[in-house]
Amino acid sequence: MIGGVTDSGPWLVVGLGNPGAQYAGTRHNVGAMVLTELAERSGVSLRTHKARAHAAQVRVGTGPGGVPGPPAVLAVPTCYMNESGGPVKALLSFFSVPPERLVVVHDELDLDAGTVRLKRGGGEGGHNGLRSVSSALGTRDYHRVRVGIGRPPGRMDPADYVLRDFSPSECKELPFLLGDAADAVEELVTLGLLDAQQRVHAPR
16 A cells, blocks of 8 residues: 555556647646646656657655655646547556546636646536547546636636636746645545545635
């Protein structure tokens, strides 16, 4: 056991986003931003992988007594959001990771900006990246780290909202949000879902 989770192989942690500089700072790319934060914490760079992704093998978080956390593959698909399922399925196969040890980090319109929540399974809430992953895997039964970006103001189309850069005021808070989401990933894989939810969802 490592941190309350049976160490039966690696986890796959995937951050969803769109490729290219024009999308790098958009709300829809916050999942990929969290993966960059996790890679920096581990002192690694994500490198090109044949599964149409950038990936790196690491130990995530720290278990009791300061021991390194469980092994994991950090990855960001290099295709567009609505094609994310193919790379995720290929990475699971290549690294022999079962879907129940998959963690997908993604933006969430239905959570207030700055909020982070954990869940396993459930619907995709209209999120094209999650829909692609669920379709490719043939299951919705995988872990999600939901990173709240809030609803669009007024009558703005949600599709336009998620593809816009964070506002200047949001950018000031963004490092804290990315840090909280990266913490949530670490707690999920080291503690297990229920214990991690108790910590991440606790009032602050």
